[in-house]
Amino acid sequence: MVKWLSSFGQSKNGGVNRLLYSPSWVSAQHALKNKMEELGFSTHFDSVGNLFGRIEGSEPHSRTILTGSHIDSVIDGGIYDGVYGIIASLLSVKKLIEQYGQPQKPIEVVSLSEEEGSRFPLTFWGSKNITGKYSLDHVFKMKDTDGISFLEAMKEAGFPPEHYKSPKRTDIDCFIELHVEQGVTLDRTKTSLGIVSHIVGQRRFNIRIIGESNHAGTTPMIYRKDAMLAASNLISYITNLAFETDHQLVATVGKMTLKPNVPNVIAGEALFTLDIRHYDEEILDSFCNQLSSYFHAYARENIFEIEVDQWLDIKPVKMDTLLTNELKQIAEKRELSHLPLVSGAGHDAQVFGTYCPTALLFVPSEKGISHSPKESTKKEDLEKGICVLTDLLYTLAY
Amino acid sequence: MVKWLSSFGQSKNGGVNRLLYSPSWVSAQHALKNKMEELGFSTHFDSVGNLFGRIEGSEPHSRTILTGSHIDSVIDGGIYDGVYGIIASLLSVKKLIEQYGQPQKPIEVVSLSEEEGSRFPLTFWGSKNITGKYSLDHVFKMKDTDGISFLEAMKEAGFPPEHYKSPKRTDIDCFIELHVEQGVTLDRTKTSLGIVSHIVGQRRFNIRIIGESNHAGTTPMIYRKDAMLAASNLISYITNLAFETDHQLVATVGKMTLKPNVPNVIAGEALFTLDIRHYDEEILDSFCNQLSSYFHAYARENIFEIEVDQWLDIKPVKMDTLLTNELKQIAEKRELSHLPLVSGAGHDAQVFGTYCPTALLFVPSEKGISHSPKESTKKEDLEKGICVLTDLLYTLAY
Numbered sequence: 001m002v003k004w005l006s007s008f009g010q011s012k013n014g015g016v017n018r019l020l021y022s023p024s025w026v027s028a029q030h031a032l033k034n035k036m037e038e039l040g041f042s043t044h045f046d047s048v049g050n051l052f053g054r055i056e057g058s059e060p061h062s063r064t065i066l067t068g069s070h071i072d073s074v075i076d077g078g079i080y081d082g083v084y085g086i087i088a089s090l091l092s093v094k095k096l097i098e099q100y101g102q103p104q105k106p107i108e109v110v111s112l113s114e115e116e117g118s119r120f121p122l123t124f125w126g127s128k129n130i131t132g133k134y135s136l137d138h139v140f141k142m143k144d145t146d147g148i149s150f151l152e153a154m155k156e157a158g159f160p161p162e163h164y165k166s167p168k169r170t171d172i173d174c175f176i177e178l179h180v181e182q183g184v185t186l187d188r189t190k191t192s193l194g195i196v197s198h199i200v201g202q203r204r205f206n207i208r209i210i211g212e213s214n215h216a217g218t219t220p221m222i223y224r225k226d227a228m229l230a231a232s233n234l235i236s237y238i239t240n241l242a243f244e245t246d247h248q249l250v251a252t253v254g255k256m257t258l259k260p261n262v263p264n265v266i267a268g269e270a271l272f273t274l275d276i277r278h279y280d281e282e283i284l285d286s287f288c289n290q291l292s293s294y295f296h297a298y299a300r301e302n303i304f305e306i307e308v309d310q311w312l313d314i315k316p317v318k319m320d321t322l323l324t325n326e327l328k329q330i331a332e333k334r335e336l337s338h339l340p341l342v343s344g345a346g347h348d349a350q351v352f353g354t355y356c357p358t359a360l361l362f363v364p365s366e367k368g369i370s371h372s373p374k375e376s377t378k379k380e381d382l383e384k385g386i387c388v389l390t391d392l393l394y395t396l397a398y
Numbered sequence: 399m400v401k402w403l404s405s406f407g408q409s410k411n412g413g414v415n416r417l418l419y420s421p422s423w424v425s426a427q428h429a430l431k432n433k434m435e436e437l438g439f440s441t442h443f444d445s446v447g448n449l450f451g452r453i454e455g456s457e458p459h460s461r462t463i464l465t466g467s468h469i470d471s472v473i474d475g476g477i478y479d480g481v482y483g484i485i486a487s488l489l490s491v492k493k494l495i496e497q498y499g500q501p502q503k504p505i506e507v508v509s510l511s512e513e514e515g516s517r518f519p520l521t522f523w524g525s526k527n528i529t530g531k532y533s534l535d536h537v538f539k540m541k542d543t544d545g546i547s548f549l550e551a552m553k554e555a556g557f558p559p560e561h562y563k564s565p566k567r568t569d570i571d572c573f574i575e576l577h578v579e580q581g582v583t584l585d586r587t588k589t590s591l592g593i594v595s596h597i598v599g600q601r602r603f604n605i606r607i608i609g610e611s612n613h614a615g616t617t618p619m620i621y622r623k624d625a626m627l628a629a630s631n632l633i634s635y636i637t638n639l640a641f642e643t644d645h646q647l648v649a650t651v652g653k654m655t656l657k658p659n660v661p662n663v664i665a666g667e668a669l670f671t672l673d674i675r676h677y678d679e680e681i682l683d684s685f686c687n688q689l690s691s692y693f694h695a696y697a698r699e700n701i702f703e704i705e706v707d708q709w710l711d712i713k714p715v716k717m718d719t720l721l722t723n724e725l726k727q728i729a730e731k732r733e734l735s736h737l738p739l740v741s742g743a744g745h746d747a748q749v750f751g752t753y754c755p756t757a758l759l760f761v762p763s764e765k766g767i768s769h770s771p772k773e774s775t776k777k778e779d780l781e782k783g784i785c786v787l788t789d790l791l792y793t794l795a796y
Binding site: 181182183184185188200202204214215216217218219220221222223226228229231232233235236239242243247248249250251252253254255256258260261262263264265266267273275277343344345346368370371 | 579580581582583586598600602612613614615616617618619620621624626627629630631633634637640641645646647648649650651652653654656658659660661662663664665671673675741742743744766768769
């Protein structure tokens with residue numbers, strides 16, 4: 001069924017292009033709506049294009065068990081990312097109804113409109129509308145790289161902004177998301193399931209080192225203020241400190257620009273990014289403070305100017321302990337190998353996690369490959385994930 | 399007079415644009431030719447546009463004392479680079495004739511057509527033709543960035559390739575070049591003159607580190623093959639080794655490119671340049687061998703692939719000891735502060751240095767600034783240089 005859905009927006013390389021409100025996104029959501037109706041769900045779209053398939057509960061006034069993930073993809077993305085969580089939810093609920101009939105509590109499967117931030121410069125458009133964190137105000141002047149405005153795109157996809165009504169839900173009991181890991185840990189340790197305890201906090205910085213551009217031949221080493229060398233020393237320091245601080249901490253310098261960037265001229269300026277993640281705000285604080293002191297000392301000692309500009313600060317989110325324990329018990333009862341994991345990537349579960357009890361369950365990604373047509377998960381791992389989700393939904397709704 | 403000549407090809411920023419065979423280059427060479435004739439020189443162009451101004455010697459069959467530098471500039475270059483050596487030669491010879499009349503040996507002042515390599519991908523076009531190292535074969539298919547061929551450019555400047563006749567000279571006694579330092583040493587040590595003992599050898603490399611591109615959030619530090627980190631470690635090592643090896647050795651990483659160069663993705667590939675210079679081939683060999691062993695060990699230990707591609711190998715050139723000693727004696731007699739220097743930049747003197755006895759004399763560059771409109775040398779330093787050149791030419795030609 002994942003493969004069926006990947007046909008909407010299939011890319012040349014066997015991946016998917018399903019950007020928010022694009023024609024392939026529209027077809028995929030409508031195909032899903034039909035599929036949900038075939039399976040006996042009552043369906044509706046909210047005003048930003050989140051699709052819900054609902055099975056009514058027998059207990060009146062019960063709060064809703066929500067499960068699902070996002071339908072949008074990155075450009076040339078993998079076919080399981082997001083979609084697996086939606087399909088798995090549908091199959092789980094179908095199985096429960098076939099086996100146990102109507103649940104006590106209502107269950108809804110949600111196909112969230114947007115998580116990746118690949119078309120417009122915002123992320124979690126779907127989940128942040130449901131949780132009341134976003135409204136039209138956040139996208140008013142936003143445009144994609146083709147110059148199409150967010151509001152135009154909404155309209156074209158059948159969600160005209162003039163009909164916008166806040167999709168905020170106040171009846172959600174909990175949110176369960178099943179997702180591929182997008183990392184190497186489960187694959188390397190040959191483990192079937194990752195039970196997520198936290199989603200990391202993320203801080204991103206631009207760091208500019210201003211030295212002195214000069215002739216590479218006529219400037220003795222002792223007279224240099226080489227920005228590339230300073231950057232190298234700082235990057236080595238950052239990495240060593242990350243290793244020493246905590247094995248769950250990651251620090252990445254992924255982007256580097258030198259000026260003037262010419263072989264025979266000493267770099268006068270180096271600009272690099274720094275991406276730091278950990279699930280514990282205190283560890284993030286302490287790591288960032290140590291870096292900051294070191295940077296200042298280094299700048300003073302070597303007469304460099306160092307500018308540090310933080311442009312992202314996402315707080316860590318803890319998943320619900322009761323739900324997490326439940327998942328662990330289910331995995332043990334079914335004798336499935338499992339690991340507690342910290343999610344280093346962002347997920348809709350982190351938006352729901354500050355709003356209602358939330359759980360996030362991972363299945364392995366082969367070789368950890370993600371956001372690529374080569375993304376893949378073995379069939380038996382996909383099935384194990386569905387099995388555990390089914391058991392959890394049974395516990396919660398029946 | 400330097401300022402007069404800088405008016406041919408003056409740039410918006412107060413520098414000069416005088417690329418080989420460009421209209422401003424043509425005007426400058428012709429203006430110089432007229433100036434030489436006014437001063438009593440007999441002039442001629444050779445077939446690549448080197449301009450010679452000759453004062454005949456009284457001794458028949460004497461070999462020629464050649465002095466001068468290059469007329470071309472980099473884009474938006476300084477006004478003294480090259481031109482100072484030509485003007486200084488003219489003024490020195492003028493003074494000698496006024497004071498002592500005709501010399502015994504013939505003296506020629508040369509305005510070399512090209513040294514910088516700023517228009518076409520070759521350097522030393524002027525001096526390498528005079529010394530027989532280059533001919534038309536070397537530029538046959540060469541084009542500038544506008545697609546104009548070298549041969550077309552020659553023709554437009556008035557040197558049609560069909561009239562080419564090797565400009566190789568066999569009558570040169572010695573070559574003397576006076577130039578601005580383009581480095582910080584004289585300025586920092588408040589020294590008037592740099593007497594060059596060697597021009598450095600240069601080796602340039604492209605170094606490619608192939609690691610593994612991966613998600614910056616979901617890939618634990620221990621599972622990473624981060625090409626940026628490997629590059630940083632190697633750059634720190636290179637620099638430390640350069641410091642330890644010899645205070646005259648310089649090693650520069652001026653250009654760096656990461657792939658994919660995105661803040662939240664671990665760099666899978668880092669490509670950087672390495673520029674190494676020293677006047678002693680043995681030290682260059684030993685330094686490069688140590689780097690190579692370290693790179694291999696690092697690659698093996700950390701399971702990286704490291705590709706090293708050498709694309710430049712210029713041998714060091716020693717200046718003539720007798721001429722160098724003569725310069726030293728002159729400076730001492732005139733009580734001018736002077737230092738023995740190694741030239742870290744390339745100069746026409748290095749082409750002549752393997753062909754005939756050659757001397758290279760530097761005057762300070764303020765703050766060491768070079769290849770920039772901000773390049774400058776104090777008037778009194780310019781005059782001291784001319785004074786010493788005059789004395790040397792007197793010793794050689796009278």
